[in-house]
Amino acid sequence: DQQVKQNSPSLSVQEGRISILNCDYTNSMFDYFLWYKKYPAEGPTFLISISSIKDKNEDGRFTVFLNKSAKHLSLHIVPSQPGDSAVYFCAANLSGNTPLVFGKGTRLSVIA
C-alpha cells in the first residue's frame, strides 16, 4: 500500500509557465516532507523540504505547499525552464529516526 502517492506519472509544461507537481499521503503522522529531483543516469538529489508546522516553503523558483487537512502537498516551479525536465520524487517522514517513504515519481518535461 503506497503511503505516498504521485498520481501523475508525467507532466508537460511550456517553458516560462508554472509547473505544479502534486503528492498525496495517507499517514497523518507524517510530519516532514521533501522533494527530490532526478536526471537520467544520475541519483536523486534533494530539492526542497517542508515541516508540518508550516504550509509553505520557498526557495528561488521552487515553492512547496502543504495542506495537512487534505494530506496533500505540491511543488510549484515558476518559471519553468528546460533544465527542470527531470523526474520529481515526493517523500515523507514520521517523527523520530525513521527513513523516508518515497512516491513513484512524476516525470516533468519542460518544452522550449
Next chain:
Amino acid sequence: DAGVIQSPRHEVTEMGQEVTLRCKPISGHDYLFWYRQTMMRGLELLIYFNNNVPIDDSGMPEDRFSAKMPNASFSTLKIQPSEPRDSAVYFCASSLAVIRLTDTQYFGPGTRLTVL
C-alpha cells in the same frame, strides 16, 4: 568529495547467477541506505545501516537478497540467485548522523541491473 560511488554502473547477467553491487558512501557519513527503483513501485528502501550496523532490513524482498557493511567506507548488496524480476536500478545513499533521518541523503548514480 567524490560523492557516493557505486559500481558497476551497469550489470547484465543471466537468471540464476550471483550479482554483487558495491557502494562507497561519503566519508564521515554514518548512515547508508540501499534503494531499488522500478516503474511499478517507484523508489523503495531495501535496508539501511547506522555505523555499519543494519538497522532495518524489512524492505529486503526475499532471502535471495543480502547486504553487508564490513566497514564505514564500503557496502555490498548481493542477490543470489538472481531472477528477471530483480531487474531495476539500485541506488545507494548516505547521510550524516543526525537526529532525524530526514536530513539530506546523498544518492549515488545507481546500478542498472538487467537479469535475462
